[in-house]
Amino acid sequence: MNLKVLLPFGVFAQITGVSRIVAETSTGSFGLLPHRLDCAAALVPGILTYTTPGEGTVYIAVDEGVLVKSGAEVLISVRRAVGGTDLRALHEKVKREFLVIDAQAREVRAAVARMEAAFVGRFAEFQHGR
Numbered sequence: 001m002n003l004k005v006l007l008p009f010g011v012f013a014q015i016t017g018v019s020r021i022v023a024e025t026s027t028g029s030f031g032l033l034p035h036r037l038d039c040a041a042a043l044v045p046g047i048l049t050y051t052t053p054g055e056g057t058v059y060i061a062v063d064e065g066v067l068v069k070s071g072a073e074v075l076i077s078v079r080r081a082v083g084g085t086d087l088r089a090l091h092e093k094v095k096r097e098f099l100v101i102d103a104q105a106r107e108v109r110a111a112v113a114r115m116e117a118a119f120v121g122r123f124a125e126f127q128h129g130r
Contacts, residue, residue: 001034001069003050005060006077013060013083015052021074022049023067032069041067043078059084061094 003021005012021032024046032039048060065078082093 001032001072001074003074004076005048005062005081006075007081008079012078012081015050015055017052017054018050018074019053020049020051023062023076024048030067032074034072036069038070040069043067043076048076048081 001018001021003013003015003018005014019034023030023032023041024044025041026044030041043062043065045063046061048062049057050060051057060081060083062076062078063080065076068075080097082097084093
């Protein structure tokens with residue numbers, strides 16, 4: 001199989017010769033072998049595992065997204081991804097990268113909320129000033 005992992009800003013990974021893929025869905029683990037029927041699945045945050053003869057088993061921590069299998073092509077689109085072959089190192093990478101991004105997202109949401117509150121306040125002043 002050919003596996004392509006897409007992020008919003010580009011291609012995270014493109015691998016050929018994949019013999020097995022395991023992904024996480026809301027109902028549990030979901031396995032793909034080369035001759036499985038075509039399908040689509042909604043992915044939840046978790047560990048995506050794929051195996052190739054050359055690399056062995058590789059792990060990718062993914063955020064929520066979508067998996068589509070069509071023939072020998074498997075396309076996975078997720079918001080964030082971090083890869084590795086050692087689960088312990090991958091866990092540390094995820095903690096560092098995903099938690100920093102989550103903190104930044106909270107700061108952005110707080111800034112937007114402050115701007116909205118200021119806008120509503122000024123709009124109310126404008127309406128009463130008429």
